[in-house]
Amino acid sequence: MNILLVDDEALARRRLRRLLEAVDAPAPARVDEAGDADAARALARRHAYDVVLLDIQMPGTSGLQLAAELQAAGATAPAVVFVTAHEEHALEAFEHGAYDYLTKPVRAERLQQALARVWQRRGATTMPADQESASLAIVERGALLRVAVDDVLYFRAQDKYTVVRTPARSYLADLALGELEQRFARRFVRTHRSVLVARGAIASLERAPVSAAADTGDAPEGAEGAEGNEWQLRLRGVDETLPVSRRQLPLLRALLRGN
Numbered sequence: 001m002n003i004l005l006v007d008d009e010a011l012a013r014r015r016l017r018r019l020l021e022a023v024d025a026p027a028p029a030r031v032d033e034a035g036d037a038d039a040a041r042a043l044a045r046r047h048a049y050d051v052v053l054l055d056i057q058m059p060g061t062s063g064l065q066l067a068a069e070l071q072a073a074g075a076t077a078p079a080v081v082f083v084t085a086h087e088e089h090a091l092e093a094f095e096h097g098a099y100d101y102l103t104k105p106v107r108a109e110r111l112q113q114a115l116a117r118v119w120q121r122r123g124a125t126t127m128p129a130d131q132e133s134a135s136l137a138i139v140e141r142g143a144l145l146r147v148a149v150d151d152v153l154y155f156r157a158q159d160k161y162t163v164v165r166t167p168a169r170s171y172l173a174d175l176a177l178g179e180l181e182q183r184f185a186r187r188f189v190r191t192h193r194s195v196l197v198a199r200g201a202i203a204s205l206e207r208a209p210v211s212a213a214a215d216t217g218d219a220p221e222g223a224e225g226a227e228g229n230e231w232q233l234r235l236r237g238v239d240e241t242l243p244v245s246r247r248q249l250p251l252l253r254a255l256l257r258g259n
Helices: 010-022 037-046 063-071 087-095 108-126 177-183 210-215 246-257
Strands: 002-006 030-034 051-054 079-084 100-103 135-140 143-148 154-158 161-165 170-173 188-192 195-198 202-207 231-235 241-243
Touching: 002 010, 002 037, 010 030, 010 108, 030 037, 037 051, 037 063, 051 063, 063 079, 063 087, 079 087, 079 108, 087 100, 100 108, 108 135, 135 170, 154 177, 177 188, 177 195, 188 241, 188 246, 195 241, 202 246, 231 246
Parallel strands: 002 030, 002 051, 051 079, 079 100
Antiparallel strands: 135 143, 154 161, 154 195, 161 170, 188 195, 202 231, 231 241
């Protein structure tokens, strides 16, 4: 990643640079420094940065104001991670679209977690769509893991996260189901409002037990026993079944018939 350090204290910038040299992954490709908002603006006009490590309290334009300016670039805007000695600005920082909020003195483990979170979220939207080599960046216990999309059997929404299931294991990722569906539309099919299944992983479409049918939650009240809620998918490689919503049933039948 290309990283810009913005802090009016040279000592703080040097410490962050040393910490960046110590993190395991993702390793920065370029690290520039700015002592104020004007210098940061000038650098941002010349270079594309993936992430800005930004102090909040600086002479002149504050870090919060600068973050708002950077976000105006839209899809090309860098991710902002605030680095400050003041905890009380956290809520406002996240309202300005911060990816993370680090308090000084910053620990190497927290910095690595912040960079991994940036890489995970941005990696899901910047990788070339539907290429054979595509992979997902997943943060687990502070480490950055790469999971090949070819290995994924299904994605399933769970609370604010998404379960990524491979034949070997499951991962919990901060990825949006809608974005995954758009990116990998040729590989995955939506079977339920909370599930995307790899087309090649589908073994069979079968009737679900009554208790499983009731769990799908897709039928309107009073529609228990409707056709779409009586079906489920069985997958290759794992002893699991997944729910099928009524509206997706015709599509899945056609897919299994080879239409």
